[in-house]
Structures are given as C-alpha cells and as structure tokens.
Amino acid sequence: MAGVAVSTTINGDNVEYLCQPDETLLDVLRDRLGLTGAKEGCGTGDCGACSIILDDRLVCSCLVLGAEAEGRRVETIEGMAHGDKLHPLQQKFLEHAALQCGICTPGFLIAAKDLLAKNPDPTEEEIRFGLAGNLCRCTGYDKIVRAVQDAASVMKGA
Amino acid sequence: MNFDPRYSSRSFASVGTRPIRPDGVDKVTGRARYGADFNMAGQLVGRVLRSPHAHATIRKIDTSKAEKLPGVKAVITAADLPDLTDGDAAMYDILDNCMARKKALYDGHAVAAVAAVDARTATQALKLIEVDYEVLPHVTDVDEAMKHSAPVLNDSIFTEGVEEKPTKPSNVTKRSQYGHGDVREGFAQADYVVERSFKTEQTHQGYIEPHACVASVSSDGTADLWVCTQGHFVYRQHCAQLLGMEASKLRVTSSEIGGGFGGKTHVWAEPVALALSRKAGRPVKLVMTRDEVFRASGPTSATSIDVKIGARKDGTITAAEATLRYSCGPYAGMWAELGAMTAFACYKLDNVKTVGYEVLVNRPKTAAYRAPSAPMAAFAVESAVDELAKEIGMDPVEFRIRNAAQEGTRSSYGPVYGPIGIGPTLEAAKNHPHMKAPLGKNQGRGMACGFWFNFGGQTCTDLNIGMDGSVSLAVGTVDVGGSRASLSLVAAEELGIAYEQVKAVVADTSSLGYNDMTDGSRGTFSSSMATISAARNAIKVLRERAAQMWDVPVDDVVWEKGHAIAKGEKYGNLAALSLKEIAAASGKTGGPIAGHSELVADGAGVSFATHICDIEVDPETGATRVLRYTVVQDAGKAVHPTYVEGQYQGGAAQGIGWALNEEYIYAKDGRLQNAGFLDYRIPVCSDLPMIDTQILEIPNPNHPYGVRGVGETSIVPPLAAIANAVSNAAGVRMTHIPMSPPRVLAAIEAERGG
Numbered sequence: 001m002a003g004v005a006v007s008t009t010i011n012g013d014n015v016e017y018l019c020q021p022d023e024t025l026l027d028v029l030r031d032r033l034g035l036t037g038a039k040e041g042c043g044t045g046d047c048g049a050c051s052i053i054l055d056d057r058l059v060c061s062c063l064v065l066g067a068e069a070e071g072r073r074v075e076t077i078e079g080m081a082h083g084d085k086l087h088p089l090q091q092k093f094l095e096h097a098a099l100q101c102g103i104c105t106p107g108f109l110i111a112a113k114d115l116l117a118k119n120p121d122p123t124e125e126e127i128r129f130g131l132a133g134n135l136c137r138c139t140g141y142d143k144i145v146r147a148v149q150d151a152a153s154v155m156k157g158a
Numbered sequence: 159m160n161f162d163p164r165y166s167s168r169s170f171a172s173v174g175t176r177p178i179r180p181d182g183v184d185k186v187t188g189r190a191r192y193g194a195d196f197n198m199a200g201q202l203v204g205r206v207l208r209s210p211h212a213h214a215t216i217r218k219i220d221t222s223k224a225e226k227l228p229g230v231k232a233v234i235t236a237a238d239l240p241d242l243t244d245g246d247a248a249m250y251d252i253l254d255n256c257m258a259r260k261k262a263l264y265d266g267h268a269v270a271a272v273a274a275v276d277a278r279t280a281t282q283a284l285k286l287i288e289v290d291y292e293v294l295p296h297v298t299d300v301d302e303a304m305k306h307s308a309p310v311l312n313d314s315i316f317t318e319g320v321e322e323k324p325t326k327p328s329n330v331t332k333r334s335q336y337g338h339g340d341v342r343e344g345f346a347q348a349d350y351v352v353e354r355s356f357k358t359e360q361t362h363q364g365y366i367e368p369h370a371c372v373a374s375v376s377s378d379g380t381a382d383l384w385v386c387t388q389g390h391f392v393y394r395q396h397c398a399q400l401l402g403m404e405a406s407k408l409r410v411t412s413s414e415i416g417g418g419f420g421g422k423t424h425v426w427a428e429p430v431a432l433a434l435s436r437k438a439g440r441p442v443k444l445v446m447t448r449d450e451v452f453r454a455s456g457p458t459s460a461t462s463i464d465v466k467i468g469a470r471k472d473g474t475i476t477a478a479e480a481t482l483r484y485s486c487g488p489y490a491g492m493w494a495e496l497g498a499m500t501a502f503a504c505y506k507l508d509n510v511k512t513v514g515y516e517v518l519v520n521r522p523k524t525a526a527y528r529a530p531s532a533p534m535a536a537f538a539v540e541s542a543v544d545e546l547a548k549e550i551g552m553d554p555v556e557f558r559i560r561n562a563a564q565e566g567t568r569s570s571y572g573p574v575y576g577p578i579g580i581g582p583t584l585e586a587a588k589n590h591p592h593m594k595a596p597l598g599k600n601q602g603r604g605m606a607c608g609f610w611f612n613f614g615g616q617t618c619t620d621l622n623i624g625m626d627g628s629v630s631l632a633v634g635t636v637d638v639g640g641s642r643a644s645l646s647l648v649a650a651e652e653l654g655i656a657y658e659q660v661k662a663v664v665a666d667t668s669s670l671g672y673n674d675m676t677d678g679s680r681g682t683f684s685s686s687m688a689t690i691s692a693a694r695n696a697i698k699v700l701r702e703r704a705a706q707m708w709d710v711p712v713d714d715v716v717w718e719k720g721h722a723i724a725k726g727e728k729y730g731n732l733a734a735l736s737l738k739e740i741a742a743a744s745g746k747t748g749g750p751i752a753g754h755s756e757l758v759a760d761g762a763g764v765s766f767a768t769h770i771c772d773i774e775v776d777p778e779t780g781a782t783r784v785l786r787y788t789v790v791q792d793a794g795k796a797v798h799p800t801y802v803e804g805q806y807q808g809g810a811a812q813g814i815g816w817a818l819n820e821e822y823i824y825a826k827d828g829r830l831q832n833a834g835f836l837d838y839r840i841p842v843c844s845d846l847p848m849i850d851t852q853i854l855e856i857p858n859p860n861h862p863y864g865v866r867g868v869g870e871t872s873i874v875p876p877l878a879a880i881a882n883a884v885s886n887a888a889g890v891r892m893t894h895i896p897m898s899p900p901r902v903l904a905a906i907e908a909e910r911g912g
Contacts, residue, residue, distance in 0.1 A: 020278070036195040037188020039416070041366040042448040046835035049366055077188035090186040094178045097800040100639035100808060102185035103192055103367040103416025125844075132844040135835060137364050137417050138639060139804055140811030141843045 008069040010035070011079025019066035026050045028066035029076060037077035037106045041135065048134030051107040052076050058114040060133075077106035080113065089113055089151040098147035100138035107134050112148045120156055124149070161691040163761065165857050165864045171719075172650040173863060176800045177657050179643035181414070190414045193370030193386030194445045201372060202231050202273040204434050204444035205280040206427070207287050208454060209262030209269050212520040212828025213296035213309065216262060216289060219270055223286040229279035232438035233287070235270045239433050242402045251489040253400050255523050256429045262291065263311060263488035264520050265829045266453025268426075273434040273442045296520040296828040300485040301462050303329040303519045311488050311518045329518040331490040336498050336571045337479075337511035344477025344509030348468025352546045356538040358877070358895040359821035360460040360485065363527050364812070364840045367416020368451045373431035374441035380407045381435070385428055388418040388636050389675030393425055394667045400429045401436070408432075411666040412636045419812070420526030423675050424456055452833035456525020457822060459484035459493045463538040465501075473552045475561045477509040478502050478570075482535060486516050487523035496531035499571035500874075501539050503609035504580050504766065506563045510570045520828055526677060528809060529610040529870035533816065533877045537895060540606035540878030545891060554882070555588045558607060558768075579792025579856045580607060580766040586852055587768040592788045600777060601785065602887025605770045608874025612867035613678025614759030618671030619688035621649060621696050623751040627738030629653065631692075632665040634673030635685040639808075639869070640801035641676075647797055648686040648863070652693035654720030655737055671756055679867025682797055683858075684759035690862050696753025703747045704735045761860025762867055767791035769810065769875040773883040780903030782818055782884060788850045794858040794866030806872045807849040813876020815841045821896050 003018035010033070019028050024043075029035040029052075038061055041047035045060040052061045053075035080087045089112050092098070099105045108131065115122060115130040122130060127148050128141070136144060184190040221233040236259040243249040253259075258267045270287050274280035295309040302308055308329055316324045319333035345351060371385035381403065387393050390412040398405040415422060431444040446455070462483045469475045480501045484494035494514030501512050547557035562580045569575055587593060587605060597603060620632040631649050635641065642662040650657045674680065697717045704722030705712040710729065715722050721734040744751050772785040789806040796802040819839050823831040832838045857864025877895055884902065885891045890909040894901055 030194075035188075036191070039192065039367065040194065040445075041368070041416075042835050044448065044834055044836065047366055047448075081187055086183070086186065093186050094182045097176075097179070097640065097804055099182070099185055100801070100804055101365070101367070101415060101417045102181075102190060103365075103414075105185050106188045109186060124848075128844040128846075132842045135366055135840060135842065137366055137419070137812065137840060138808045140807035140841075140849045141846055142807045142849045143800075143804060145843065145848070 004067045006067055006070045008072055008074060010074045011076060021067060023066045024062050025064040025066045025069055026061040029061060035076055035078050039103055039106065048111060049104050049107040051110040051134065053110060053114055058111055077110055080109060087113070088154045089148065092147040092151040092154070096143045096147035096150065098139065098143040104134060104136045108136065108144060116152055116155060121152060161694065161757065163687055163860055163862060165859045165861055170651060172647045172657055173795065173797050174799065175647065176798060177643065179640050180646060180662060181642055192367055192414045192416050196372050196384045196413060197443065198372055198374055198441040201441040201443050202275060202438055203277045203280045204271060204273045204431055204442045205284055206268045206430060207270040207284045209258065209267040210265065211262055211291055211293050212265050212298065213294040214262045214291040215294060216258060216260060216269060217292055218290040220288040221270060224272060224283040227279065227283050227286060229275040230272055230283045231275070231440060232273040232434050233270065233283065234433050234437055238437060239400060239429065242400065249399060252396060252425060255489060256426060264522050266450065266522060268430065268454065271430050271434055273438045298519050298521055298824045298828055300460050300483050300517050300519060303517050304483060304515065311520065315518065331486065331516045331518060334495040334498055334514045335512065338568065339509030341477045341479045341509045341511045345468045347470065347476040349471045350546060350549045351466065351468040352542045352549065353466040354542050354545070354893060356463045356465065356541065356893045358461045358534045358537060360457050360521065361527065361816045361820045362452055362457040362838065363419035363421035365417025365419060365421055368446040368448060369427050369455060370445040371428050371431050372441055372443045373428065373435040375432055375436040377439065379403065381432060383408060383410045383428060383432065384413055385410060386413045386415045386422060388415065388422045388638060388677055390636065391634060391667050391672045392675050393428055396425045397429050397432055401432055409666055409668040412664055415636055415638055418638055419528045420530055420677060421456055423677050424525050426455055448835065449833045452838060453830050454522055456523050458527035459486065459524050459531065461497070461534040463534065465538045465542040467542050467546050469546055469550060471550065473550055473557050473560045475505060475507060478505070478507050480512045480539065482512065483515045483517055484531060485519045485521060485524065487521050488518055489523050491516055491524050493524055493531045497535040500532040500609055501535035502570035504563060504607045505561045506567045507570055512570065528812065528873040532608065532610055532874045533813060536606065536608050536874045537877035537881060541881050544882045554605060555584060559584045575764065576859055577856055578764060578766060579854055582854050582856060583766055583768040583790045583792060586790045586854060587770055590770065590788055590790070590852070592770050592786060597772060600887055601772055601774045602883045602885070603770065603772050604879045604882025604886060605768060606875040606878035606882060608767045608871055610679065610765050610871040610874060612683065612762035612765050613680045614684045614762040615674035615678065615680050616672055617684040617688040617759050618673055618756045619685060619692045620670060621689065621692040621753040623696060623737070623741050625741055625744060627659065627741040629660045631660055631662040631689060632670055633662060633685050634665055634670045635681045636676045637664055638676050638681065639804065640798060641681045641685065644682045644797040644801060645685055645689050648689045649693055652690050653697065653737060654718065679765065679869040680759065680762065683762055683861065683865050683867045686797060686865055687759045687861055688755040688757055691757060692753040692755035694753065695755065696751060699751050699753065700737060700740050703740050703744060703751065706747050707735065707743060708732055763794050763858030763860060765792060765866050765868065765871040767871045767875055769879040771879050771883050773880060773887050775884060775887040775902060777906055780899035780906065782897065782902060784814055784847055786847055789872060790852045790854065791868065791871055792854045792856050792866065793868045794861065795855055795864040796853050797865060799853060802853055802868050803851045805868045806851040809870070809872025810849050810876050811841055811846060813873045814846065814880065817877045817880040817895055817897060819896050819898060
C-alpha cells in the first residue's frame with residue numbers, strides 16, 4: 001500500500017512523515033517518530049493513555065489517523081515542559097505523588113492541561129468529570145485531583 | 159553475615175518524610191520507558207493466533223500458507239516449544255498456557271504465533287493459519303463445573319486432599335482444610351446462627367499497560383529479554399527452562415511497569431517471543447492488545463462461598479465455618495486454599511473450620527490479584543458478621559472489636575499472632591468522624607475488616623559508594639509504585655546522608671543475584687531489609703577506611719550521622735570524617751567501597767485494615783454511588799507515607815470497581831463478551847470521592863524499622879464494606895458481587911415482592 005505524505009506541526013516543530021492510510025496517529029508518533037510518551041492502553045479510545053491535543057482539542061490519538069494530522073498542530077507530553085522547566089501540572093503531579101506506575105500519567109497531564117485551558121478554576125466535580133476519559137488503576141484518583149487543584153491555583157497566581 | 163533484622167525503636171531522619179520520587183521527572187515528561195517503548199534494530203513484529211473456542215481438541219494446524227507470505231520470518235506452534243519440563247506439573251501448565259498443545263482450553267488460548275516485518279503482514283499471516291478444531295462441551299461457571307455432569311477439562315485430574323482417592327477424574331483438583339476446635343460443639347453453644355451463600359464474579363487486575371516484551375535470541379545461544387514484569391528473575395527462570403537455556407545466558411531487563419497487581423507475575427507472551435526470535439534469527443517485539451489482555455492473561459477467580467457463624471447473646475462468636483469454591487481457569491491452583499486460610503483471620507475463634515475447593519473451568523488461567531483470594535472470602539465472612547451483629551442487636555464495630563484477634567491468638571490458618579493491628583484499626587474506625595457523620599435518605603454505611611499475610615522472600619541488593627560520595631543502590635525488586643523512593647530513603651537513613659545523595663535503580667538479571675517477584679507486598683519490606691543490611695556492610699568498610707586514614711584501631715571508630723567518629727578522649731583532636739571524605743580517599747585506602755546483601759526476608763508482619771464507606775442507592779434503578787470512603791490500615795512503619803496512602807487509596811478503588819461494576823461476562827458459547835474497557839468498566843475519576851486514609855504504625859518485630867508490607871490488604875475489605883453499606887441502604891442483604899444496578903434492583907424488587 002502506498003504511503004501518505006504528511007506535513008504537520010508537533011510541539012511547535014515542523015514534521016514530515018510517510019504513513020499508511022490506515023495507520024493511527026498514535027502508531028505514527030510512537031513507531032515512526034519515536035515519541036513514545038503517548039501510550040496505548042486499549043486502542044479503542046476508552047483509556048485516554050494516548051491523549052494528545054490536536055488543534056486545541058483533546059483527542060485519543062489511537063482514534064485519529066496519521067494522515068489526519070496534515071496541516072494541523074499536535075501537542076504531546078514531550079512538548080509540555082519548557083526545556084528543563086516543568087509545567088506546573090507536571091510539578092504538582094510529582095509533589096502530590098499523583099502517579100504510582102505512571103503509565104497513565106502523560107495522558108492525564110495532557111487532559112488536565114486541556115481542562116485548565118478551558119476552565120482555569122474548576123470545582124472538584126468539574127475536575128472529576130473533565131478527567132473521566134482517562135483511566136488510572138493505581139491511585140484511586142485522589143492525589144490526581146488534588147494535584148490538578150493545586151496546579152490550577154498556582155497557574156491562576158502566575 | 160551477622161545481620162540482625164529485629165526491630166529496635168529509634169528516631170528517623172529520612173524515613174517517614176515525603177520526597178519526590180527519583181523516577182518522577184521521567185514519568186511526567188513521557189521519557190520513562192515501559193514495556194512497549196523499547197525497540198531493537200531489525201526487530202520483527204510478533205502476533206499470536208488465539209482459539210475462538212472455549213474448549214476444543216486441536217486436530218491439526220497448517221501454517222504453510224502463512225509461512226509463504228512475503229515478509230513472514232517465523233511461524234510457531236506448540237511443536238516449536240517442546241516439552242522440557244521434566245515432570246514439573248506446574249511448569250507444564252505454564253508451557254501449555256503459553257501455547258496450547260493438544261486442546262484449546264479457553265476462548266483466547268494461544269495456538270500459534272508469527273513474526274513478520276510489520277504489523278500488517280503479521281496480522282495477515284494469522285488469517286492464513288488453518289486450525290482444525292473439534293469443538294468440545296465447555297463449562298465456565300464454578301458451581302456448574304463441580305457437578306458430576308460437567309464436561310471434564312483434564313481427565314488426569316483426580317481430586318487431591320480427600321480421604322479416599324476418587325475413581326473418576328473431575329474438575330476439582332484439590333480440597334484443602336484449615337481450622338481448629340470443634341465447630342459442631344461451637345454451634346451448639348450459639349444463641350444466634352447466620353448461614354448464607356455468596357457469589358463473586360471474575361475480575362481482572364486491569365493494569366493500563368498491556369503485556370509487552372522484546373526478545374532477542376542470538377545464534378550463540380545467548381538471549382536478551384526486555385519486558386514489563388513484576389519479577390524479571392522469575393521470568394528468566396521460567397523462560398530459560400521452557401526454552402532449554404541456561405539461566406545465566408538469558409539476560410532479562412525489567413522495563414518500567416505500567417501496573418501489575420499480581421497480573422505480571424506469570425509468563426505468557428515472553429516464551430513465545432523468545433521462540434519466535436530463535437526461529438527467525440531476529441529480535442521480536444510482542445505486545446498484547448487490550449482484548450488479548452482480558453481474554454488471555456490471568457484474571458482472578460470467580461467464587462461461590464457458604465458461610466455459617468454462631469454467637470452467644472453477649473456477642474462472643476462460638477463457631478465459624480466456610481466452604482469456598484474458587485475457579486482456577488483450566489489449570490490447578492491454590493486459590494481456594496488462600497481463601498480458606500484468610501477467611502476468618504481477623505478473629506479470635508475457639509472453633510473454626512474452612513474447606514476450599516479448587517475448580518477447573520474453561521476460562522483463562524487465574525493469576526494473582528492483589529491479596530489473591532482474600533477479598534472474596536472477606537466479602538462472605540464480613541457480610542455474615544454484619545448480619546449476626548444485627549441479629550444480636552450489637553453495633554457491628556463493637557461486635558468485631560469483641561471478637562478481634564490479638565497478640566497470642568492462634569489464627570484460623572494455624573500460626574500464633576505476634577503484635578497485630580486488627581484491634582487498633584477497629585478502635586480507630588470506631589472513633590473516626592466518618593462513623594458519626596449523618597446519613598441521608600437511601601444512604602447506608604458499611605464497614606468491614608481485612609487481612610493479608612504479606613511475604614518476604616529472597617532478596618539481593620548492592621550498594622556502591624562513588625568516589626564523589628554519591629550512592630548507587632541496585633535492587634532486584636521491580637518498582638511497581640514508588641519503591642525506589644522508599645528504598646533510597648532507607649539507604650539515606652542508614653548511612654546518615656541526604657536522600658538526594660542516593661540513586662536507586664532496578665538492576666537486570668545479569669547484574670545482581672536472584673530476587674523473588676515484587677508480590678506479596680514484599681517490595682519495600684524485603685528490599686528495605688536488604689538495603690539496611692547492605693548499608694551496614696558498607697558502613698563497616700567505611701569505618702575500616704577511616705581507621706586506616708587516622709591509623710587507629712577500627713573498634714574505636716563508630717558511624718554517626720554520615721560520619722566516622724573516633725571514640726575516646728585520646729582522639730579528641732580528630733575531626734569527624736564524612737562519607738564524602740572517606741569516599742574521596744578510597745583509591746588510596748583499598749579501592750571501591752561497597753556493601754552487598756543477600757538474604758531471605760523472613761518475618762513479614764501480617765497486615766490488617768478496617769474500611770468504612772457510605773453508599774447511596776437509587777431504589778428506582780438500582781444504581782449506586784460511593785459518597786465517602788475511609789481506609790484505616792497498619793503499615794508497621796510508613797517509609798514514604800504519601801506512597802503508603804497511595805496504596806491504601808488504590809486498593810480501595812480497585813475494590814470499589816470489583817464490588818459495584820466489574821465482571822467477566824461469558825455467553826453460552828463460552829466466549830468472553832466484554833473484553834475491553836468500554837464494557838468491562840473500571841472506576842473513573844467521576845465515579846469516586848476522595849479516599850481518606852489513616853496510617854497506623856504497629857511495628858513489625860521482624861524488621862529493623864518495623865516495616866510491614868502495605869500493598870495488598872487495602873483491597874480485602876472493600877467488597878464487604880460496600881456490600882454492607884448497599885445492604886443497609888437498600889434494606890436487603892446483597893449476596894452477589896458485583897452489585898451492578900440490575901442485581902441491586904432485582905434484590906430490592908424481590909424484597910418488596912416478598
């Protein structure tokens with residue numbers, strides 16, 4: 001099958017790649033571009049471990065085709081910190097121990113970033129529903145919610 | 159080695175603090191490498207063909223068409239994994255589970271595998287493999303499988319543990335029995351007796367990371383395996399034995415692990431990946447899909463349990479009895495036995511008897527799931543305990559306090575307890591504000607207790623001191639949830655240095671001696687013991703070097719707060735030497751400074767917890783909502799309290815999912831109907847409230863700092879605590895888990911109708 005040539009922007013960089021027409025954006029990121037921060041937990045859009053932001057919209061990259069990234073902006077976990085300065089959400093996840101195994105963490109951070117971009121001052125309930133598309137099996141979500149609350153207050157003050 | 163593991167009271171500088179974990183930044187930036195994040199040059203993609211039948215004889219497998227497909231580099235069947243198990247029945251079962259030999263025993267059982275240049279070719283090749291099945295009658299329900307009329311999965315199984323050897327094979331592999339006293343006499347003394355039957359459905363650990371590995375077998379007979387596992391040393395042993403390799407020639411590196419909870423203690427794909435690589439002569443990456451994880455890795459048992467408990471009017475339990483039937487999948491296990499051992503472990507009983515039956519069914523091979531088998535037994539027992547308290551007219555907490563095991567109590571499974579936490583967790587629960595909070599309409603409160611043995615096991619650790627005074631800690635226990643942080647704290651504590659001066663890594667199987675799995679809540683317990691021992695050995699060397707630098711007898715040198723100090727008035731002018739100073743001089747005083755430790759960490763202190771929860775039930779739909787949840791558990795000593803809280807919260811959340819939602823659903827054809835996260839619904843963020851925790855510290859006498867394992871006990875009480883809360887809210891006793899809306903509604907309607 002002939003490859004599709006794609007030109008896109010990933011974490012602010014221009015990127016070009018060839019992919020198969022049926023190849024997911026997640027597979028392109030992981031297998032072709034070496035961006036393995038997005039994880040495949042299910043491949044069916046149920047777990048959110050592959051969350052990315054596509055043109056300001058939170059999506060599961062396992063449900064997007066690689067070819068669909070043409071001409072668009074992709075944000076992944078690898079672009080969240082600025083150099084060695086962590087994003088407040090990343091810092092608060094560490095301080096609150098909002099991760100145990102950490103496999104869901106990139107997806108949660110991306111989803112939380114999207115949530116706070118749209119709602120900088122969410123209630124606990126809004127955080128819980130805002131992150132309901134991401135599965136975590138280790139933490140019971142308690143420390144994740146607290147980390148997001150704490151990051152939101154830091155970001156408001158900034 | 160003169161290591162003394164006994165507890166002695168002390169004050170701590172590092173242990174008990176809450177620093178950021180050493181692997182944290184990599185995990186929040188996407189840099190950490192998990193099972194599927196590793197690649198090798200020239201690697202092939204592996205895929206597994208699985209049986210669509212619950213039970214079928216494999217007459218013939220024709221792989222010729224698949225082999226001819228361009229891009230296919232290897233196709234294997236059971237014939238490529240010859241039986242080298244040499245009469246070891248447990249290993250044979252592992253081999254047969256990795257690749258079906260004569261029969262497919264469950265929907266999802268591997269029957270063949272391919273390695274190809276890419277995923278598309280590998281998937282296409284699977285479709286070209288022709289398997290000729292003779293479909294056989296199947297059984298998936300634990301009670302059905304025990305009936306004489308049930309199809310027998312393995313005609314060489316004759317029930318063990320019964321007085322007369324059975325004349326016919328059956329699906330019951332073993333009967334086990336625990337207890338003491340005379341239950342008949344005990345029930346005769348009872349004023350009240352509660353007798354109930356319970357069922358629990360099969361659940362999966364539900365780790366978010368599917369099983370993944372990269373295997374590379376070289377033509378010189380050596381091999382490398384990169385894999386997400388809870389125990390790379392055990393994987394090495396199993397894989398080496400199944401493939402006929404010497405263990406030392408197989409180097410296994412454990413990747414970061416995306417959750418295990420007991421499910422990554424068994425090999426499935428790894429021997430297959432190695433066999434594919436051996437045949438293809440190239441590295442092979444094998445990653446399970448989520449569907450494969452559900453269908454073909456190891457869920458927990460489905461159970462059927464009968465409980466009978468009797469008590470006097472004053473609230474003293476006089477006798478307790480349980481019969482427990484646990485599904486094992488198609489291979490023998492000891493799941494019911496663990497249920498039989500743990501069922502009444504919280505209580506002080508003069509007369510107790512438990513009987514367990516291990517039952518084969520056409521479902522995937524049961525694997526450990528966090529305190530394996532204990533939650534179901536606790537559900538049955540703690541539900542009956544609540545009912546009995548109600549009949550007597552006693553508060554359920556007071557009733558449990560009255561009957562709680564204590565130091566010196568002979569446990570229902572045999573051993574006599576040392577200092578234990580069941581009484582203190584109950585007292586703490588009784589006094590917790592949660593217990594006194596008001597409840598609204600359709601709301602109910604429940605509480606329950608739980609027990610887990612905890613495990614120690616074989617552990618090997620190296621501690622190396624660099625010339626700059628920084629410390630490398632190499633451990634062989636896989637870090638499943640922050641143990642590198644807690645072990646660094648322990649090394650810092652013992653050496654008297656800063657946490658930041660220590661860097662802990664999980665070493666591969668060629669770099670360190672054998673370590674048991676990270677299971678049985680042993681990671682921090684056993685590896686901290688080994689770290690303390692290694693640090694004390696390093697301190698001995700540090701003292702020797704300081705003595706040499708000062709030219710004084712080593713017996714006059716002590717180690718305090720990270721420094722060597724010469725004790726005695728005659729040494730008054732000698733300034734203390736820091737670890738850093740001694741390390742800097744090491745090249746001239748005898749070379750590298752290190753401490754090594756190899757030990758069997760005996761004496762894992764048993765663990766108890768009490769949970770409280772509030773549930774609201776919608777009487778119109780049967781839907782439930784968790785309003786409030788509190789965990790009280792004994793940690794012995796919380797090394798990193800934040801991660802201890804995390805274990806308590808995570809176990810509670812898994813228990814909530816198990817109690818209310820999660821179950822394997824099989825259709826009449828024996829096929830799994832809900833092999834995905836959409837239909838097998840684990841709790842999401844909006845399903846749960848904050849989970850409050852209270853850490854108690856009753857020191858374990860068999861650990862220098864008093865540490866007990868904390869990982870597993872937290873999943874034991876939730877099924878029962880929630881069942882008690884739902885029963886109180888709905889006004890009807892719930893006896894079947896999960897308490898999904900249809901089951902709750904049916905129970906409410908039956909009660910109304912009755």
